[in-house]
Amino acid sequence: MQGWDKVEALTADAYAFGLGETRGLVADYIPILAETDPELFGVCVAEVDGSIHSAGDAAVEFSIQSISKAFVYALVCEELGHDLVKEHVGVNNTGLAFNSVMAIELNYGHPMNPMVNAGALATTALVPGGSPAEQWELIRQGLSRFAGHPLELDGEVYRSEMATNQRNMAIARLLESYRRIEIDPLKVVDVYTKQCALRVSARDIAVMGATLADGGVNPITGEQVVSAAVCRDTLSVLAANGMYERSGEWLFEIGLPGKSGVAGGIVTISPGKAGIGVFSPRLDSAGNSVRGQAATSFLSRSLGLNIFASDVSPTRLEP
Numbered sequence: 001m002q003g004w005d006k007v008e009a010l011t012a013d014a015y016a017f018g019l020g021e022t023r024g025l026v027a028d029y030i031p032i033l034a035e036t037d038p039e040l041f042g043v044c045v046a047e048v049d050g051s052i053h054s055a056g057d058a059a060v061e062f063s064i065q066s067i068s069k070a071f072v073y074a075l076v077c078e079e080l081g082h083d084l085v086k087e088h089v090g091v092n093n094t095g096l097a098f099n100s101v102m103a104i105e106l107n108y109g110h111p112m113n114p115m116v117n118a119g120a121l122a123t124t125a126l127v128p129g130g131s132p133a134e135q136w137e138l139i140r141q142g143l144s145r146f147a148g149h150p151l152e153l154d155g156e157v158y159r160s161e162m163a164t165n166q167r168n169m170a171i172a173r174l175l176e177s178y179r180r181i182e183i184d185p186l187k188v189v190d191v192y193t194k195q196c197a198l199r200v201s202a203r204d205i206a207v208m209g210a211t212l213a214d215g216g217v218n219p220i221t222g223e224q225v226v227s228a229a230v231c232r233d234t235l236s237v238l239a240a241n242g243m244y245e246r247s248g249e250w251l252f253e254i255g256l257p258g259k260s261g262v263a264g265g266i267v268t269i270s271p272g273k274a275g276i277g278v279f280s281p282r283l284d285s286a287g288n289s290v291r292g293q294a295a296t297s298f299l300s301r302s303l304g305l306n307i308f309a310s311d312v313s314p315t316r317l318e319p
């Protein structure tokens with residue numbers, strides 16, 4: 001892309017910048033995640049013209065976790081439309097943790113937004129299909145189209161989370177009591193846990209992000225995965241809610257829509273330009289990768305990606 005001749009070098013610089021960051025803790029509430037090597041770190045920029053720039057462990061796979069919420073939301077919006085999903089799941093930030101039960105109660109049973117667990121469970125429940133197996137297949141295939149190749153389930157991660165998933169089961173039951181989930185809530189938790197256990201690399205999530213940056217067309221395969229209108233809606237929801245209760249801080253520092261997951265991935269989207277994928281398992285207290293935030297913030301600044309930045313109009317500068 002024009003003016004982006006330095007992006008390969010800047011990707012390496014972002015990696016070097018992130019490497020200096022050693023704060024944060026690997027997630028352990030899903031037991032298997034605690035075994036991840038905390039030093040893993042990968043950065044990838046996928047441009048909408050299909051160029052890919054990688055540094056570090058960009059090909060190492062990890063479970064997509066909450067990053068799946070962004071793409072399942074896009075698929076459901078594509079199927080059911082802007083208004084229905086907006087009413088049923090919502091778009092507003094809770095200001096509370098991703099797995100908050102209190103947020104549901106404070107909002108009279110409304111899940112609030114699709115990027116926290118309550119809203120993600122309500123969204124997964126809306127996935128078309130006559131059975132949980134069909135819903136799961138639709139999700140797996142849909143996310144694979146975003147990535148440009150078939151994504152596989154990490155059975156170990158899935159089983160580890162299913163064995164310790166009581167909180168998500170409670171959230172799903174609570175939503176059922178408020179009629180925000182109208183099918184078997186425990187089956188919804190099962191499909192949701194599978195979607196979170198899909199294996200991806202930093203490169204995969206960069207391409208998935210680039211698809212949202214490119215009006216819904218995967219820049220590698222050329223396939224139209226969702227419409228441009230769905231991308232626009234998804235990105236606004238990410239801007240408001242993608243980093244949970246830290247979404248305001250993220251938007252202030254980085255100025256781009258992004259979504260994190262507890263395995264340590266973050267996808268960031270620069271509309272019309274690129275997707276950025278980062279992976280490093282050490283997290284801050286909200287569950288966002290610390291090195292991932294550092295590398296993304298470096299790229300946003302050095303490539304001038306903040307969507308809120310403007311220059312003085314040239315007409316005003318003329319004498």
Ligand code: GLN
Nearest residue numbers: 065066098196261262287
């Ligand atoms: N599967 C995880 C959960 O539901 C996803 C959470 C996350 O990535 N923040 O707890």
